[in-house]
Amino acid sequence: MRKQIAPDHQQGFAFPSGDRREAAANNVDNAPGPAAGEPVSEGWTADLTRRLRVLLHTLPLDALRRSDAMRDAELRHYDSLALALRVLDVVIDRLGLEAEADREAVTRVLRPVLSAMDAAADVAPSPERHERMIDKLLGGLRNDGDARRPFREEYTSVNGAGAALRHALEFRLVFDAFHPSGRTVLRPSAEACNLYLRLLDLDVEDAQAAAEAVVESQLARGRFEEAVHSARQARIQSVRFRDKVLQILRDTRRDVDRVDWKVEVPRILNESLAHLERRFAVERGILGAADERLEIMPDEEASSRRAVAQVADLTRDCLLRHTELHEQLLGAHNVFLDAQARQAFAPKPSRPLPHLADDVLEPLLRMPIARAVQLLDRAFPLFVGTHLPVLASLEGLVTWMLQPRRPQPRQDIDVEPVDAADLDAELRRYPPEVRAAATDFLNGDGGEVRLSEVLSRARASGASNAVLEVMALLVLQGFSTEDRDTAHVAAEPIAGAQLEDPLLYGDDLLVSAARRSA
Incomplete structure (x- = not known):
């Protein structure tokens, strides 16, 4: 049983997960309160309470660090704090991107770090041992020991009457979430982002x-x-x-x-x-x-x-x-x-709607199998509802067959055309030596030559992919621009010719030195 302690005053609106309990915790540092420096009582200010809550967010990481000495002997040479910081780094860096971090991505990033720690301790690397360490690390960040509930830390503050009050602060660091692609990804909480970015005292x-x-x-x-x-x-x-x-x-x-x-x-x-x-x-x-x-x-x-x-x-x-x-x-x-x-006209429930993940799924998964099956047998008909048997209807079949054809959804995607004549911004991304090498390859023959042949010669000479990309950009620019005085090369189309190159594709072009006016 947990002690009943007054929770912090919160406002729960917007957070990375839909967890109601996390909603109260995630906004704890943004909760309205006394102005900075305003005395709550003699000898105690609101700043002290805020800084105390900031320090409480580091306790799970400190617990990970202290657990290093109590871990199995073969895992004690790993630095949990350094590994946890690397996990936060990769999870936060990919937040909001298409390729958000999942267990596989974290494992791929941590393997070189774990191998480096093995080498420093003169221990042979072991993938199985690495997996065990990553399991313990993610379990500590997600609070697996407490059924992945939010971390709960208690602290004391002093009110205006000079009385000491006990509070409970709940927060998360890392939690599992569903990605639109169907994967389960790791996401950081607002506290983890602030802790990583050293901004816990700011909204x-x-x-x-x-x-x-x-x-x-x-x-x-x-x-x-x-x-x-x-x-x-x-x-x-x-x-x-x-x-x-x-x-x-x-x-x-x-x-x-x-x-x-x-x-x-x-x-x-x-x-x-x-x-x-x-x-x-x-x-x-x-x-x-x-x-x-x-x-x-x-x-x-x-x-x-x-x-x-x-x-x-x-x-x-x-x-x-x-x-x-x-x-x-x-x-x-x-x-x-x-x-x-x-x-407006929907019937109001007698009690607030439960949160399906926290109030329904998690308690069900923690139950013994026999008890869970008994509850599911009783609840399943309520979830599914009644279904009348379907009777064959000739009239319905004929009506369905005579209905107009449904419009097919568009399969094509509009692509905004790119003005190939204005590629200076793209070219500036490449180092000067790469651009110079590409220009030398294009102007090396002096006469007219196919782009595919120029690319083949450059690749045979050991040119990098970056040089080949710059060559293609310069040729596209020369093909599209009307100002031959600013073009590096001139390019003309070849009827029916396709570019044969493992890196690039499209129509082949006839390339020659730019004909500049005197």
């Missing part, structure tokens, strides 16, 4: 604004590699902010009475719209600064150019997410009205 909006301000400052000071890291953090905060808003809309569609659309949600939506307007201005400024840097940076600084281009790509991804979210926010009130109209 999502402040954390994102801080990360983008750091990107602007680092670009202005020429610290490009660090700006890439900060831009990745800004993208992670962008994903978290989007999930926070979309969770409100999902909860509204499920049960409008469980979301406060009278006071709280309108305030959150208005603040979110204002936050997006500020983010649009800042992100467009970052993109403009990155483009200016790329224009003035010399070609010799290849690594710096790549870093600035990565910052621009990450910022552009954030801008796209915010544009899509802005459309969702503008239609949020319609979501509420539609949900209210749909649910």
